[in-house]
Amino acid sequence: MVSKSKNIPSFLKAYGLSGTTFRKQVIELFNGEGTALTQKELEDKLPDETDRVTLYRTLKLFTEKGILHKIVIDDNIQKYKLAGSFKRKDHAHFYCLNCHKLFCMPQLEIDPTQLPPGFEYYSARLVVEGVCNKCEKKL
Ligand SMILES: [Zn+2]
Ligand SMILES: [Zn+2]
Structure with missing residues (x-):
């Protein structure tokens, strides 16, 4: 969890990213325990002039870097949340x-070795x- 906005640049730096104003705005919105947002909810909270493509790219980048977890609730809802201290990719969420908050449940780890022989693991939701x-x- 990023506690104070002044810590955000160093937080981003730890992931090898520069702390642009836009990135800082996005991270700030995710602060708070269990806070999880859809792309639409983010758009609504960000300034009107926000470019949707920039937001999309930022979310993609943050997800790839492991800063955000992308969690599929159902066919229509995909939420993003700060990964916090849980860097492990594939675990359950509550x-x-x-x-409508989401919590990481790293204690419920998804174990790809439990697949039947010959099955290939891609990802878990x-x-x-x-x-x-x-x-x-x-x-
Ligand atoms: Zn609740
Ligand atoms: Zn998680």
Whole structure:
């Protein structure tokens, strides 16, 4: 988690990226526990003059670098969230149906060696759905 906006340039630098104003804006929007956003939600939060192609490229770059996780909720919803300290690519995510936050669940690691013999592993998209602990208390 990037705690303060002044830390963002050094955060990006650690991934070999320069801290452009636009990149900083995008990272800032992802701050906060469990914050996960769709590309549309990002567009709505960014300034009106934001170029959609620039946003698309930035999200792609951040995902490739491992800064963001891209999580497929269903056919229509793909969310992005900060990978935080969980650099491991393929693990499950918990999706709260109440507050729509996403949490990394690195303890639920997807093990490609469990595939039947001769099967080739590409990627995994496991999403556990339910209600998070904060929402559970309010229900
Ligand atoms: Zn919740
Ligand atoms: Zn994750």
